[in-house]
Each structure stands twice: as C-alpha cells, then as structure tokens.
Amino acid sequence: MTDINNELAKFRDQIDDIDQQLLKLLNQRASLAQSIGHVKAKTDAPVMRPEREAQVLDKLNAANQGPLSAQHINTLFKEIMSACRSLEREVQVAFLGPLGTYSEQAVWAFFGHCVQAEPVETIEEAFRQLHAQQVDFAVVPVENSTEGSVARTLDALVESKAQICGEVQLAIHHQLLCQTGTLKGIRKICAHPQALAQCRNWLQQHAPNIEQEAAASNGAAAQLASQDPTVAAIAGQAARERYGLKAYQEHIQDDAHNTTRFLVLGHQCTGPSGKDKTSIVASVPNQPGAVYKMLEPLNAENVSMTRLESRPARNGRWEYYFFIDLEGHQTEPAVKKALDQLQKSASFLHVLGSYPAAQRG
Incomplete structure (x- = not known):
C-alpha cells in the first residue's frame, strides 16, 4: 500500500505543479481580457463577440490531441472565456423562466456561468427587455426536433429589430417529477x-x-x-x-434524440466565423410560381438551404411568411448575391442575422 501511496503522491505533485502553472496563465489571460475591455470602452464596442469565441473553440479543437474530447474542451474554455469576459463587464441575458428551464440551460451552454441571467415569464417579455436595452441578449426556443417550431418566437421575430447572434442545440431529457x-x-x-x-x-x-x-x-x-x-x-x-x-x-420523451434549438438574440451584427448560418424571413405575392421564384436565386448561387417553414402573416389575406435558414454568412459573395436577387422577387425580406452554427468541433 505504501508503494501505491508513493506512486499516487508523485502524480499528485505533478498535478499540483501544473495547476499552479494553469493559475498563472489564466490570470495572464484575464489581465489581457481587461486590457481589451479598456480598448473596447473607447469605442463602446460589444463586450461579447460570438464569432471570435467560436473561432477560439475551433482552433483549440483543431489542435487538441486528447485525451480530453471536443465537448470537454468546449465546456472548459467557454467557462474560461465567460470568467474573463465578466472582468470587462457582466453580460445580462433574458431567458424564458422561471429558474430551472431548458432555456436557462441554453444560457449556460452558450455564455458560460459568469453572466447575469434574468428569467422572464414569456417569450414576448424577453423580446421586450431586449428591445428596451434592459439586457444585452435574450435566449428563446425556436424549434424542437419532435414538435416543430415555437410559433410565438417566429411571430416575434417578424417585427423584431434584434439580430440573431448565435444558436444552441440542446438535447432534451424529460423526467416526470413530483x-x-x-x-x-x-x-x-x-x-x-x-x-x-x-x-x-x-x-x-x-x-x-x-x-x-x-x-x-x-x-x-x-x-x-x-x-x-x-x-x-x-x-x-x-x-x-x-x-x-x-x-x-x-427519459420519458418519446424520441430518444429529442432536441430543442434556441436562438441567441442581441443588438449587434455578428461577423463571419468560418462556419455560419444566415436566417431570413420573407414574403412573396400570392401568385403562381412566386415561392419558386423566391428560392431560385439560392439554387443559382449554390447556397444550401437548411430550413424552410411557412407561418401565416395574420393579416386576414391568406398570406404567409417564410422562415429560411441558409448555410454561410450574409457577407459571403454567394450568399450576398442570392439575397440581393431574392430581394427583387420578395414583397418583404428581413435578414434576421448571420451567426456561428451550433455543434462546433
């Protein structure tokens, strides 16, 4: 037993040494984050740049040789970035409450735990607080793999001036609790x-x-x-x-792969990260071939469409809004050209945002 204890002590001493090195490096990183915060304050630049954080995770996962998995790396470094970001300023996030919802889990998954998370009673209230600039971001559910889209979120997006800054795909494991x-x-x-x-x-x-x-x-x-x-x-x-x-x-959900997608909404436009989506909502005249003409530019420019869903416009004239997700950032030449052409055939077009795609690494 003594030999085993001596062997364990040797490994633990090495871990202690590494922890001290990690602590020193983490504080160096935090100090640099504070310096970045001072520079950003001069121009009132956003504290959080989702595209930058996505690129950091991509680089780390590309260099990772294990034994830590991509999920481990993402979890660890999201919390490191969250802690360093909070030294610049604590980000405020509204989500569908109360505490203990899947929306709250989506907040932690995207931002880490060093944010001020504010539960609200309704999806509409999350949008209202964001529009009133009471919070920096809002996290709302938009679709489920089993039951489809969340109508209240789609309806609010049509009129919203907020930008989609990111997305979270969360595995849903329901329990019956009492x-x-x-x-x-x-x-x-x-x-x-x-x-x-x-x-x-x-x-x-x-x-x-x-x-x-x-x-x-x-x-x-x-x-x-x-x-x-x-x-x-x-x-x-x-x-x-x-x-x-x-x-x-x-695990009482009927679908073992049950997943809900959440949108992260903010005030800022998100730059390209290298692996992005663009979401739009459009409407076309109620005439033969109108939907085909609306989508034809995507085919012409070889832009992949990952989602298409219609929703009544609620104006009493049997018109519809079409919610479309595209692969790529709106600044990419092919996507930009397709959107320019789509604008000509659509009676209404609103770009909801371009943002890093979920499930990176």
Whole structure:
C-alpha cells in the first residue's frame, strides 16, 4: 500500500505543479481580457463577440490531441472565456423562466456561468427587455426536433429589430417529477404544451387517467409541483435539483434524440466565423410560381438551404411568411448575391442575422 501511496503522491505533485502553472496563465489571460475591455470602452464596442469565441473553440479543437474530447474542451474554455469576459463587464441575458428551464440551460451552454441571467415569464417579455436595452441578449426556443417550431418566437421575430447572434442545440431529457417520487396522490401533470406533446405516448401508457395541464414553461410546472403534492411536472434535471423534486421516471420523451434549438438574440451584427448560418424571413405575392421564384436565386448561387417553414402573416389575406435558414454568412459573395436577387422577387425580406452554427468541433 505504501508503494501505491508513493506512486499516487508523485502524480499528485505533478498535478499540483501544473495547476499552479494553469493559475498563472489564466490570470495572464484575464489581465489581457481587461486590457481589451479598456480598448473596447473607447469605442463602446460589444463586450461579447460570438464569432471570435467560436473561432477560439475551433482552433483549440483543431489542435487538441486528447485525451480530453471536443465537448470537454468546449465546456472548459467557454467557462474560461465567460470568467474573463465578466472582468470587462457582466453580460445580462433574458431567458424564458422561471429558474430551472431548458432555456436557462441554453444560457449556460452558450455564455458560460459568469453572466447575469434574468428569467422572464414569456417569450414576448424577453423580446421586450431586449428591445428596451434592459439586457444585452435574450435566449428563446425556436424549434424542437419532435414538435416543430415555437410559433410565438417566429411571430416575434417578424417585427423584431434584434439580430440573431448565435444558436444552441440542446438535447432534451424529460423526467416526470413530483414531491414523493411516486404517482400515488397525483391528480395533475403539468408541463409546457410542447413537453406534453413530446411525451404523449409515454403518458398514454403510464398515466392515462391523470389530468394534463399546460404551463407557461417546464420550470413553472416544476415550481408548482414543489408547492403542491398532488401535481407532477415534466421537466429536466436542472428543475429537479432546483426545486428539490424526485423523479418517478427519467427519459420519458418519446424520441430518444429529442432536441430543442434556441436562438441567441442581441443588438449587434455578428461577423463571419468560418462556419455560419444566415436566417431570413420573407414574403412573396400570392401568385403562381412566386415561392419558386423566391428560392431560385439560392439554387443559382449554390447556397444550401437548411430550413424552410411557412407561418401565416395574420393579416386576414391568406398570406404567409417564410422562415429560411441558409448555410454561410450574409457577407459571403454567394450568399450576398442570392439575397440581393431574392430581394427583387420578395414583397418583404428581413435578414434576421448571420451567426456561428451550433455543434462546433
């Protein structure tokens, strides 16, 4: 045992030495971040540049030889960048609350934990606070791999002057949570309507006789369950921990690959990162071939379209808005030319933003 302890001590001493080196280097990095902050303050430049942070992660992952994975590198350096960024100024972010929602998880995934995260009651309130410049960014859900788009986000984007600065794709693992960890005495299951739909088959099989009720968010449902022993909530691990609930069952989503995409909205235009998306919303005259003419420039310029969805314009004239995601940044020649041509055939065109694509590395 003594030999083993001596061997472990040798490794631990090496780790201690490396930790001291890391501490010194991290403080050097933080000092440089403070200097950058002083330079930015002269021109009121944004504290956070999503394209720059995406490029940093890309370079690190390209140089990484393991054993740390790309996910490890991304997690570690997002927190390092978040801490250094906060020395310039603490970024304020609105998200769909309350605490314990998947939207809150998306905030931490994109910004790291050294930000001031502000929960709001509705998606519309997140947009309002952003427009009023009460916050620097807002994080809102936009689509789910099982249930499709979030209509309230799409409707708000049409009128918004905010720019999409980034995106987060979050794996959704639903749990059925309550105070006791059993269904005995449970009279109602609460969740966001999309969460109820994402667990439809499981609920029909395991809780067919329990009333279901929609909530503003899964976090709000978990908060209610923590206050009422007759209520169970569909929510994630963060809500389970925050509200001290127990799981009757984990992973109750019908689709094992259930994923929700969140948009990060801000006031600034994001520069090219090297691997970008551009999101637009457009409308065309209600006449034969109009949609084809709208999309034809994308084909002509070989610009890949990764998403196309229509949404009623709500003007009573059976007109539609088309939400389109493109590969590439709007400043790239092919994308710029395609958008210029699309502008000629569209009755309405709004570029929602260009931003680094998610799932890098």
